Structure formats: structure tokens, C-alpha cells
Amino acid sequence: MAAIAREPGQEDATLAFLRGTGITYQAGELLGYATDASFLTLGVPAVIVFPKDEAECVALVDHAVRRGIALVPRGTGSGTAGAAVAPPGSILVDMERIGACDARGHRRGLFDPLVVDAKGNAADLTKAGPEDELYVRVGAGRTSDETNRALAGRGWTVAVVPSSGYSTFGGNFATNARGSGTPAFGAFGDAVRRLRIAATSKEGARVLEVTDPEEIRRLAGHHGLCGLVTELDVRIAPIPRPEDMTCAILSIESEDVGRLGATMGGLMKRVAASCRYFAGEFLFIDEGIVRPDDAIRADSVLGGYFTVPPGRRRMVLLYRGRKEGMESLPRIAADFPDVAFREITFPQFRAMMAVRTAATGKALHRVNVPGCEDFIIYDPERFGDVLSRMFAAMEGASGRPVGHHYPDGIEVHYRPQAVVTKAEIEAAWAMIQKLRDAVLRPELTVEDRKEHGLGLALFRDGSPSRHDELRRLKAAYDPVNVFSPHLLLPDTQGRFVGSSFRI
Amino acid sequence: MAVLAPTSESVRAGEPRDGSLDEGLRILAQEGCIQCNKCTLSCPVHRADVTFSPRKVILQAYLGGADRVSERDLWACLTCGECQAVCPTQVPYPAFIRAKREALRPEVERTAPCKHGGYKDILAKIMAKPNLNQDRRAWIGDGLKVADTGDVIYFTGCMPYLDGVFTYCDSARIGKAAIKIMNAAGIVPVVANAERCCGHDALWNGDRETYETLARRNAEWIRASGAKRLVTTCAECYSMLKYEYPKVVGEWPVEVLHMTELIEELIEAGRLTFTKPVDLTVTYQDPCRLGRHSKEYDAPRAVLRAIPGIKFVEMDRVRENSMCCGVGAYSNCDAQTKFLQQERLEEAASKAENLVTACPHCRIHFSCYLDGRPVDPLPDLKIVDVTDLAAQALG
Numbered sequence: 022m023a024a025i026a027r028e029p030g031q032e033d034a035t036l037a038f039l040r041g042t043g044i045t046y047q048a049g050e051l052l053g054y055a056t057d058a059s060f061l062t063l064g065v066p067a068v069i070v071f072p073k074d075e076a077e078c079v080a081l082v083d084h085a086v087r088r089g090i091a092l093v094p095r096g097t098g099s100g101t102a103g104a105a106v107a108p109p110g111s112i113l114v115d116m117e118r119i120g121a122c123d124a125r126g127h128r129r130g131l132f133d134p135l136v137v138d139a140k141g142n143a144a145d146l147t148k149a150g151p152e153d154e155l156y157v158r159v160g161a162g163r164t165s166d167e168t169n170r171a172l173a174g175r176g177w178t179v180a181v182v183p184s185s186g187y188s189t190f191g192g193n194f195a196t197n198a199r200g201s202g203t204p205a206f207g208a209f210g211d212a213v214r215r216l217r218i219a220a221t222s223k224e225g226a227r228v229l230e231v232t233d234p235e236e237i238r239r240l241a242g243h244h245g246l247c248g249l250v251t252e253l254d255v256r257i258a259p260i261p262r263p264e265d266m267t268c269a270i271l272s273i274e275s276e277d278v279g280r281l282g283a284t285m286g287g288l289m290k291r292v293a294a295s296c297r298y299f300a301g302e303f304l305f306i307d308e309g310i311v312r313p314d315d316a317i318r319a320d321s322v323l324g325g326y327f328t329v330p331p332g333r334r335r336m337v338l339l340y341r342g343r344k345e346g347m348e349s350l351p352r353i354a355a356d357f358p359d360v361a362f363r364e365i366t367f368p369q370f371r372a373m374m375a376v377r378t379a380a381t382g383k384a385l386h387r388v389n390v391p392g393c394e395d396f397i398i399y400d401p402e403r404f405g406d407v408l409s410r411m412f413a414a415m416e417g418a419s420g421r422p423v424g425h426h427y428p429d430g431i432e433v434h435y436r437p438q439a440v441v442t443k444a445e446i447e448a449a450w451a452m453i454q455k456l457r458d459a460v461l462r463p464e465l466t467v468e469d470r471k472e473h474g475l476g477l478a479l480f481r482d483g484s485p486s487r488h489d490e491l492r493r494l495k496a497a498y499d500p501v502n503v504f505s506p507h508l509l510l511p512d513t514q515g516r517f518v519g520s521s522f523r524i
Numbered sequence: 525m526a527v528l529a530p531t532s533e534s535v536r537a538g539e540p541r542d543g544s545l546d547e548g549l550r551i552l553a554q555e556g557c558i559q560c561n562k563c564t565l566s567c568p569v570h571r572a573d574v575t576f577s578p579r580k581v582i583l584q585a586y587l588g589g590a591d592r593v594s595e596r597d598l599w600a601c602l603t604c605g606e607c608q609a610v611c612p613t614q615v616p617y618p619a620f621i622r623a624k625r626e627a628l629r630p631e632v633e634r635t636a637p638c639k640h641g642g643y644k645d646i647l648a649k650i651m652a653k654p655n656l657n658q659d660r661r662a663w664i665g666d667g668l669k670v671a672d673t674g675d676v677i678y679f680t681g682c683m684p685y686l687d688g689v690f691t692y693c694d695s696a697r698i699g700k701a702a703i704k705i706m707n708a709a710g711i712v713p714v715v716a717n718a719e720r721c722c723g724h725d726a727l728w729n730g731d732r733e734t735y736e737t738l739a740r741r742n743a744e745w746i747r748a749s750g751a752k753r754l755v756t757t758c759a760e761c762y763s764m765l766k767y768e769y770p771k772v773v774g775e776w777p778v779e780v781l782h783m784t785e786l787i788e789e790l791i792e793a794g795r796l797t798f799t800k801p802v803d804l805t806v807t808y809q810d811p812c813r814l815g816r817h818s819k820e821y822d823a824p825r826a827v828l829r830a831i832p833g834i835k836f837v838e839m840d841r842v843r844e845n846s847m848c849c850g851v852g853a854y855s856n857c858d859a860q861t862k863f864l865q866q867e868r869l870e871e872a873a874s875k876a877e878n879l880v881t882a883c884p885h886c887r888i889h890f891s892c893y894l895d896g897r898p899v900d901p902l903p904d905l906k907i908v909d910v911t912d913l914a915a916q917a918l919g
Contacts, residue, residue: 045574045575047575050584050589050592052583052584052587052588052589053577053579053580053581053582053583053584053589054580054583055583055587056559056583057559057561058558058559058560058561060559071574071575097561097564097565098559098561098579099560099561099562115574117565117574118574125863126574127571127572127863127867128570128571128572128574129571129867130571130841130847130867131840131841131867131871164565170840185560187560187561187562187565187566187610389556389558389613391558436558439556440553440556441552441553441554441556441557441586442553518583518587521587521588522586522587523586523587523588524549524553524586
């Protein structure tokens with residue numbers, strides 16, 4: 022197994038190697054790389070490197086195999102489970118520039134992606150129709166935001182877009198992220214047709230091209246354990262014309278959150294059975310969710326949703342899909358008299374989604390403390406029970422749950438808010454642990470971290486069958502165990518970095 | 525409302541209770557960083573130098589390393605505000621950098637690596653002196669009417685002095701155009717010899733003493749003039765006079781307008797009509813100080829759309845997501861800057877033959893790049909000021 026603890030001379034040899042190859046790196050005081058968006062930490066890595074292409078990845082892996090040094094891959098580091106947190110003595114590998122920069126290593130904000138068909142042959146997007154199965158061949162450092170900017174003018178979009186559209190495709194694959202498009206196309210791994218990965222052998226690095234769909238599905242969610250993914254073919258889909266699309270907003274307001282959840286859970290169950298949709302998203306609205314001067318408050322249609330009487334809670338559920346898949350939605354909504362249904366335009370849907378996307382990280386003068394990133398409720402009829410427990414645990418805390426309605430369950434995200442002081446952040450962290458104890462229960466059909474990956478909790482919380490599968494994959498792709506070896510060790514315990522704040 | 529100028533009430537609401545925090549950390553703690561990395565991924569400097577990362581600096585500060593900001597991190601930041609514009613919690617990173625530059629100024633040997641021989645620093649220092657005897661009207665020329673007193677001040681900024689150094693720009697034509705337009709609408713603006721540099725670069729480079737001296741000297745003559753409105757063609761002057769001066773000089777009696785806001789108003793009031801077609805295809809560069817810092821995105825676009833003959837095409841990255849011209853407060857200009865300028869000019873050239881901006885400094889920085897040796901070949905692209913274009917459309 023590759024070394025995690027520092028050994029004499031190893032760091033010097035790495036620095037000499039990096040200087041010799043010209044790979045960009047930073048060493049010395051790396052406090053600023055002590056965590057990712059998980060706020061978990063294992064300490065600080067020995068070095069952070071920024072390879073600019075696959076060739077530099079291969080050189081790096083070669084060096085790691087020869088020297089027995091652990092590599093921890095990182096996309097943009099927006100993961101909230103700690104998979105991209107590096108232990109002391111390891112090399113943190115920032116993959117953000119792979120396939121996204123020019124020969125000088127400068128990251129280009131604009132690019133024109135190569136479009137290919139399912140067989141990998143170049144395709145002409147201008148001649149393609151909705152029935153065509155097309156992909157973009159992109160570097161692992163590219164993001165869906167960048168790709169969508171390039172595709173939008175031609176009326177196409179990345180098929181599965183996580184809420185954090187600025188996260189890298191490599192990171193999306195490593196966590197098998199889900200998001201908008203998942204109801205139609207599955208998880209991110211289901212939308213990948215081919216990938217290249219810099220893996221290891223006993224002799225050094227090797228680059229593998231994986232095209233078998235089943236193997237790709239197994240690798241999806243690999244947590245960086247198997248290698249440095251450098252390139253992927255990612256599924257794209259045509260953006261439906263506004264006239265072919267239905268966007269809807271469903272709203273419920275109640276003092277009794279359990280009743281509210283039971284009602285919406287029942288509604289979602291019927292929607293999942295009867296409708297085909299691209300996106301199903303929900304949020305709880307309180308007065309602090311958008312700033313007092315936010316333009317959405319003045320919107321004649323949407324503004325009303327942002328006023329909530331004291332003591333009551335409002336949940337808003339948004340759906341978007343092709344008209345033919347959404348025909349039964351108004352009829353279903355009519356069976357729930359407490360729920361107000363309204364069709365909205367696509368721009369209005371996007372405006373609400375902007376609030377929904379930002380809601381987990383948006384607050385006036387507060388940091389949103391991670392720790393309860395996501396859990397899925399498989400049986401929508403338990404939604405009310407879960408919300409009751411959740412809001413009881415959240416008593417006195419600010420912040421609000423948001424989430425997705427997927428055909429296989431209701432995905433919930435929540436981060437409490439705290440002023441950036443050590444004491445308040447620690448209190449929020451403690452509250453989250455209480456919340457987790459309250460809701461992560463088999464009788465509620467709840468499973469933890471379905472779409473963010475288990476990260477540093479991979480060994481503790483991962484199922485034995487998934488452990489076995491990951492070990493088999495690791496033996497095949499990383500037989501010398503260079504990549505993130507700590508993730509499959511029982512004694513890996515991340516600390517909450519907020520406890521180290523000096524504020 | 526200025527993105528970078530939260531209301532005093534909101535600042536108080538978010539203020540950490542620990543009063544021992546230094547100003548930089550206090551600013552960072554007002555809005556909490558969630559380490560999502562949107563700032564870094566959108567940062568133009570980061571694209572050219574992958575080791576430059578606002579997120580990294582913020583985490584380092586939270587963990588006790590606020591005083592160990594490297595010289596590179598301190599000065600490479602363009603303070604363009606793109607990081608704050610995309611930040612889910614609106615962490616005011618440019619304000620943090622400004623505070624750190626101010627706090628560390630006595631300790632660092634080198635201040636801003638200001639180019640052109642430190643010309644702008646020296647100019648600000650001279651302008652801060654008392655009893656300055658200036659002729660700030662020499663550039664105006666015949667046929668244009670200005671006054672010693674009146675309701676409207678035209679604040680020229682450093683424009684009259686720019687052409688001595690940036691000889692390839694003819695920045696004075698922007699001022700002439702502004703006066704021509706105002707005259708056409710029946711306004712004879714005050715152009716005052718008492719005017720001083722607005723202090724923008726001094727403030728953003730950490731020299732608060734010089735900035736506050738300049739602000740007070742300007743406030744003195746502006747108050748004494750009795751004018752009700754102040755118009756400027758410079759985005760930097762605009763952001764200073766509109767949002768920063770009131771914090772320093774107290775009661776502020778004038779309404780501050782960017783020239784494009786005045787033109788838009790004059791057109792709507794029927795006091796100004798463009799009659800002469802200007803047959804150009806143009807795209808528009810949002811200056812950081814006018815756009816993200818002051819949230820004025822619409823007035824320049826309204827002016828361009830009002831000019832007959834103009835074909836206006838937007839770039840892909842506009843408004844809040846607009847890309848900086850590569851230089852902020854003349855504090856940085858290096859190989860990375862050239863890369864950024866190349867990328868932005870390529871984007872502009874893919875849309876139009878003319879890149880229009882509403883800030884003489886964006887115009888200078890882009891023109892400087894085109895006048896030098898571009899990294900890669902560029903199609904023919906002209907850098908034009910919006911006020912200049914508008915003046916061309918007068919009959």
C-alpha cells in the first residue's frame with residue numbers, strides 16, 4: 022500500500038520530480054487545502070499538484086508507484102463528503118485543468134466540445150434530433166456549466182446536471198452524482214459511455230480506455246480509488262422547446278410539518294407512478310431564503326411564494342418535463358386540496374431553481390455548516406415522519422431543507438446556518454449529529470448520502486457488498502493501492518475543520 | 525445597490541461578536557465561506573495561474589493564517605468581483621483583499637507593482653497635495669462649452685493626464701464626446717480646475733491615507749460648487765464617488781451618474797436624439813467597477829441600442845459573469861494578464877469588429893495589449909468608448 026505517513030526523503034524526491042517535469046505544484050504551508058466543501062479534515066497534504074494533461078497525470082502516477090506515495094484525486098473540491106480530503110504525507114491531485122486548458126496550462130473558460138455518437142464517431146449536432154444518442158467528449162476537468170454554455174446555442178444540454186454545475190465531470194463520476202435530468206437519464210454514471218483512466222500496474226502507470234457500460238456503471242462512484250479519470254464521453258440531450266415543455270409549481274403551507282410532508286409524500290408517490298419528468302425539485306421557504314431586495318420578491322407570479330406567515334411552513338415543489346409526460350400532473354394535484362398548483366414558464370422555473378440551488382448555501386451573514394449532506398427516503402409515505410423528526414431536531418436552528426424528487430425516492434439536503442465563529446459552527450455541527458441520529462433509521466426507509474458519495478465515511482457506512490466491489494475494482498485498476506488508500510481503512514476518521522477555526 | 529457595499533445595518537447583523545478580529549478577517553466572517561470553490565473556478569487569475577485561489581486564502585484565514593497572505597495572493601487579485609458575484613454566500617473577497625492591502629501596507633517593501641513607472645501612484649500623490657495649480661481644461665478644444673458654475677459637474681477623472689503616457693489611446697476624445705453630447709442636450713457642464721484624482725487606485729492598493737485626502741479635497745470643491753449632479757465617463761470614478769465617498773466625507777449632496785445613465789435619461793426625456801447612423805457591429809465589455817461593483821449593466825446597453833446603424837451582439841460572458849479586462853487599479857500586469865486579455869479579446873472578436881466599453885481604463889488596458897505583442901494573432905478589433913460612439917451619432 023502507498024504511504025500516507027511521511028517518510029524521510031520522500032517529500033524531497035517528490036519536489037525534485039515535480040521541478041524536473043515542470044508539473045505545477047504547491048508545497049509548504051497548505052492550510053488552505055486542509056479540507057474541501059465537506060469541512061472535514063485529515064490534516065494537510067504534503068504537496069498539491071495541478072497536472073495540465075493526461076501525460077502529466079501518467080508521469081505523476083509513475084512517480085507515485087515508484088516511490089509508494091498516496092495520490093488523492095480532486096475535481097473542483099466541491100464534494101461534501103470528504104472524498105477529496107488528503108491525509109498528511111499524501112499528494113493532492115487537482116484535476117481541474119485536465120482537458121480544460123491550453124498547452125501553456127491556462128484554463129479556457131470557453132470551449133467547443135467534440136460531439137460523438139454512442140460508438141465514439143464524430144457527430145454533427147446541427148443535424149441531430151431528439152432520438153439521437155449523443156455524447157460530448159470532454160476532459161475530466163470540464164464542468165457541466167461550461168459545457169452547457171457551449172451547447173446552449175445549439176439547443177442541447179448535458180443530460181444529468183448536478184446542482185453544483187461548477188463541479189468537474191471527473192468529480193461527478195467519482196461520486197456518481199445525481200441531479201437535474203436524473204429522473205430521465207439516471208445517475209451521472211449511467212450517462213457516461215466511455216472513459217480514460219490513468220491507473221497503475223506493478224511497473225508504473227498505464228492508461229486504460231473503458232467502454233463496457235456495465236464496467237462504467239461499476240466504476241461510477243469509485244471515490245477516486247481506482248485512478249485519475251482524464252476523459253469521458255458524457256450524454257447530452259436536446260433542450261425541449263418551451264412550447265413542448267410543462268413547468269409547474271406546487272405549494273403547500275401548514276403549521277404541521279408532519280401533515281405537510283405526508284401530503285406531499287403522497288402526491289410525489291403518485292407523480293412518480295404517472296408522470297415522466299426531467300426535474301423534480303423542492304424547497305422550504307422562509308423569510309431568510311432570499312435577500313429583502315432580491316428581484317424575485319417583486320415578481321408578480323413568484324413573489325407571493327416568499328411571504329410565509331409566522332408559525333407556518335411552506336414547501337414548494339417544482340417539476341419540469343415534456344408535455345406528454347406531464348399530462349396527469351394537474352389531475353393528481355387536484356386530488357390534494359391543500360396543495361396549490363400552477364403552471365409556470367421555463368424562465369420562472371429557472372428563477373425558482375436558482376433559489377433552490379442556492380438555498381443550501383445562501384444566507385445573510387451565515388455560513389451553512391455541512392454534515393447532513395443528503396439522505397434518501399425510499400418510501401415517500403414516510404416523508405411526513407421524517408420531516409417531523411427533522412424539524413424537531415432543527416428547532417431553533419436556521420437553514421432549510423431542500424431536495425429532489427427522483428422516481429426511486431425523495432432526496433433531502435440540509436445545512437444549518439451559523440455565524441462564522443468557532444462556537445456557533447461547533448454548535449451547528451453538534452445539532453447535525455443529533456439530526457442524523459433522528460432520521461437515519463431503517464424503519465423510515467432512509468439511506469445516507471445517496472448522491473454525494475460516502476467520502477471519508479466510506480468504510481464506516483458503506484455496505485459490505487459495495488466494499489467488496491470497490492476492492493475488486495481497486496485490485497484491477499490500482500493493484501499497488503496508490504489512490505486514496507485511506508478511504509478503505511477502518512481507522513480513517515475525519516475531523517470537523519470548524520473546530521480548528523481561530524474565529 | 526453596490527455589491528461590494530453592504531448596508532451598515534446588514535454589516536452589523538452579521539458581525540462576529542469577537543471584537544479582536546482584524547478588519548480583513550471581520551470582512552470574511554461577515555459572510556461565511558462554504559468552500560464550494562465557485563470563486564476559484566470563476567476567477568480569471570486562477571485560469572492563468574492555477575495556484576491562485578480565493579477559496580484557499582479564505583480557508584487559510586479561518587484557520588489562523590490571515591496574516592500570511594502571500595505577496596502573490598495579495599497583488600494578483602484583480603478585485604474584479606467575479607468571485608463575489610458567483611458566491612452563494614456573497615463573501616466579499618475583493619473587500620478582504622483591499623483591507624489586507626491596507627493592513628499590510630506598512631509591512632511590505634513593495635506596494636502595488638504598478639506599471640508605467642508608478643505613474644498612477646505618483647499622480648495620486650501629487651493630486652493629494654494642497655494648493656495644486658492645474659489647468660484641467662486644456663484638452664477641451666474649440667466649439668465645446670463648459671462653465672465655472674452650474675447644476676451639472678463633468679468629473680473628468682485622470683483622463684486629461686492619460687494621453688501623456690498612453691499615447692495610443694487618445695482618451696481625451698471621450699471627454700470631448702461627453703461635453704458634445706451634454707451641449708447638444710442644452711447642458712453646459714462644470715469642468716473644474718480644482719478637481720483631483722478620485723483616489724480609486726490609492727484605495728484599492730491599500731493607501732487609504734492618500735485616498736481619504738483626495739476624497740476630502742474633491743468633496744470640498746464639489747460642495748462649494750452648489751451643483752446638484754455629477755457626471756463621469758469613468759467607471760472607477762463612478763464607483764468611488766457614488767459608493768465610497770459617502771463613507772468618508774459624510775453628507776453627499778450630489779447625485780452621481782455615469783455618462784451612459786445621463787444619455788439614457790436625456791433620450792427618454794426627448795432632449796437628445798441620435799440621427800446619424802453609425803454602421804458598426806459592436807459587442808460590449810462590462811467594466812467591473814460599473815457592472816459588478818455598481819450593478820449598472822443596462823444603461824450602456826440602452827445607449828448602444830439607441831444609436832442608429834449599430835448592430836449590437838452580446839458576448840457569451842456578460843453582466844455579472846463578464847470577464848475583467850485583466851488589470852485592476854494598475855496593480856498587476858504580467859504574463860497572466862496578457863493571457864486573460866487574449867482570451868477576452870478573442871471572445872469579443874468572435875462577435876464583432878468593435879469592442880465597446882464604458883471605462884477609459886478598460887479601453888487603455890485592452891488597447892495596451894493590442895498595441896504590444898499579442899500572445900496569439902488576433903483579428904482586427906477596435907476598442908471604443910460608448911460615449912465616443914454616442915457622440916458620433918449626433919447629427
